[in-house]
Amino acid sequence: AENKQTMGFQAEVKQLLQLMIHSLYSNKEIFLRELVSNASDAADKLRFEAINNDALYGNDHEVKIRVAFDKDARTITISDNGIGMSREEAISHLGTIAKSGTKEFFGKLSGDQQKDAALIGQFGVGFYSGFIVADRITVESRRAGLDASEGVRWESAGEGDYSVEQIEKAGRGTDIILHLRDGEEELLNEWKLKSIIRKYSDHISLPIQMMKEGSDELETINQASALWARSKNEITPEQYEEFYKHVSHDFGAPLTYTHNRVEGRSEYTQLLYIPAKAPFDLWDRNKRGGIKLYVKRVFIMDDAEQLMPTYLRFVKGVIDSADLPLNVSREILQESRDVKAIREGSTKRVLGMLEELANADEQEKKDKYATFWTEFGQVLKEGIGEDFANKERLSKLLRFASTHNDSDVQDVSLEAYVGRMKEGQDKIFYVTADSYAAAKNSPHLEIFRKKGVEVLLLTDRVDEWMLSFMHDFEGKELHSVAKGGLDLGAMEDEAEKKEHAETETQYQDLVGKMKEALADKAKEVRVTFRLTDSPACLVADENELSGNLLRMLKAAGQ
Numbered sequence: 001a002e003n004k005q006t007m008g009f010q011a012e013v014k015q016l017l018q019l020m021i022h023s024l025y026s027n028k029e030i031f032l033r034e035l036v037s038n039a040s041d042a043a044d045k046l047r048f049e050a051i052n053n054d055a056l057y058g059n060d061h062e063v064k065i066r067v068a069f070d071k072d073a074r075t076i077t078i079s080d081n082g083i084g085m086s087r088e089e090a091i092s093h094l095g096t097i098a099k100s101g102t103k104e105f106f107g108k109l110s111g112d113q114q115k116d117a118a119l120i121g122q123f124g125v126g127f128y129s130g131f132i133v134a135d136r137i138t139v140e141s142r143r144a145g146l147d148a149s150e151g152v153r154w155e156s157a158g159e160g161d162y163s164v165e166q167i168e169k170a171g172r173g174t175d176i177i178l179h180l181r182d183g184e185e186e187l188l189n190e191w192k193l194k195s196i197i198r199k200y201s202d203h204i205s206l207p208i209q210m211m212k213e214g215s216d217e218l219e220t221i222n223q224a225s226a227l228w229a230r231s232k233n234e235i236t237p238e239q240y241e242e243f244y245k246h247v248s249h250d251f252g253a254p255l256t257y258t259h260n261r262v263e264g265r266s267e268y269t270q271l272l273y274i275p276a277k278a279p280f281d282l283w284d285r286n287k288r289g290g291i292k293l294y295v296k297r298v299f300i301m302d303d304a305e306q307l308m309p310t311y312l313r314f315v316k317g318v319i320d321s322a323d324l325p326l327n328v329s330r331e332i333l334q335e336s337r338d339v340k341a342i343r344e345g346s347t348k349r350v351l352g353m354l355e356e357l358a359n360a361d362e363q364e365k366k367d368k369y370a371t372f373w374t375e376f377g378q379v380l381k382e383g384i385g386e387d388f389a390n391k392e393r394l395s396k397l398l399r400f401a402s403t404h405n406d407s408d409v410q411d412v413s414l415e416a417y418v419g420r421m422k423e424g425q426d427k428i429f430y431v432t433a434d435s436y437a438a439a440k441n442s443p444h445l446e447i448f449r450k451k452g453v454e455v456l457l458l459t460d461r462v463d464e465w466m467l468s469f470m471h472d473f474e475g476k477e478l479h480s481v482a483k484g485g486l487d488l489g490a491m492e493d494e495a496e497k498k499e500h501a502e503t504e505t506q507y508q509d510l511v512g513k514m515k516e517a518l519a520d521k522a523k524e525v526r527v528t529f530r531l532t533d534s535p536a537c538l539v540a541d542e543n544e545l546s547g548n549l550l551r552m553l554k555a556a557g558q
């Protein structure tokens, strides 16, 4: 056609396509899950836009997904009558990857197929996974509300480019037509397709239909009810896992989840997951994802940030409210008391889920908490400064490296530390530094080693900030070994005290001279007993910023 135009893929798309076809081949059935998942998202978007514009439905109110195959043409077609795509949308949504961190992600790929497969899974491949089994994909779409003449045909062989042209399309929505590669004939089979759909897409809340072979009857393959609205004992672990992959766009299994119907002043259902891997854009404040908000099963928005505090931004899932109005906007969410109740309730659930792992006796759960801490511990620490109401629960979930272990693994809780405190010790000691090696070799630790007193080694960027909100734990002051005078209190015996006093007198003159010499550099010079091997060290004043924080502020240009 004369309006047909050929365009090049974004460089990352080309790279992704090549890698994916090879590295995900052993898991090729997932293409159907991804395409059905997109069809379901498209239906959600239509229902949402139609809340204020019922005309979008035209005379076609029954939103559904259809899967068909044609043995002679060697095609599989996934159709939906959801929101559809305009020509511009097809170009931007199917020709580029709209994810932050895409460049960094591709920088991480090693060329080792197995490792890359795991990474790609984590990145999520979505629509492009069709190319695992197809050597050509044709997409025919028409956006809801546009004229039949304003359809678009997008087509690509999954190499360097794709074409787009305007077409006539009778109904709204999207048909994805996969032209199968040689050797993929086994997919042209009713039983095979049904079993893949049941395995991966049973949780989809719209009907997924197929024609019964040899008849003209449509059959619904899945349960076609919102998974979160079903009762817990009717949902298998596999279904929970597949639903997670659908809402999170993650390929891997979640670490853990919680599913509850909350009744009372505010009525809602929550199905919340903790991922096993941090996303690439964990530190990107504009990232999408998180929690999907539904109101009485109608999708309202992605990433409803009001529903979860920022420090729990890694939590994925669905919250379905029975109280909020369907036309709720982000502005209304900000002020709603129902939303506040939902956020508080959901925060408590997430903390409960973490406590269950953290306090478990089973090794499997303990390992899960260790994984959680490695992936998200630094984010959770933000909660100490952000969530005053839950500060105590949060402080029990913290894990640190410590002189008790000879390793940089952060696995010591404050409770464990307190349990090991020496007789007469009344403080929790810590040192901050910008690396584990620097912390471990700090001269400030010498006296603590000698006395066998444990010191926490804090090396995350967020630690200093967190400590400014946490002065004690269970009545025990948190005390930097690098700050102020060192009062080991009752841990020092009388003989030591006497000896120290004598030494101080002995060096009085020297100290006086050093004070004069360093008058403009040091506020105070004193004889110290905190060192055993090093001749001298710098300490910060009790009320001053620590050396490490000063270095950080300087590095940040302050």
Ligand code: ADP
Pocket: 034, 038, 039, 041, 042, 080, 082, 083, 084, 085, 093, 094, 124, 125, 126, 127, 128, 174, 249
């Ligand atoms: P994701 O689903 O994670 O956004 P995909 O690669 O699966 O990524 O899909 C890319 C985009 O293409 C979607 O976000 C959507 O905008 C568009 N898209 C894909 N399939 C459909 C469809 N069936 N109907 C409407 N839009 C679609």
Ligand code: MG
Pocket: 034, 037, 038, 126, 127
């Ligand atoms: Mg998708």
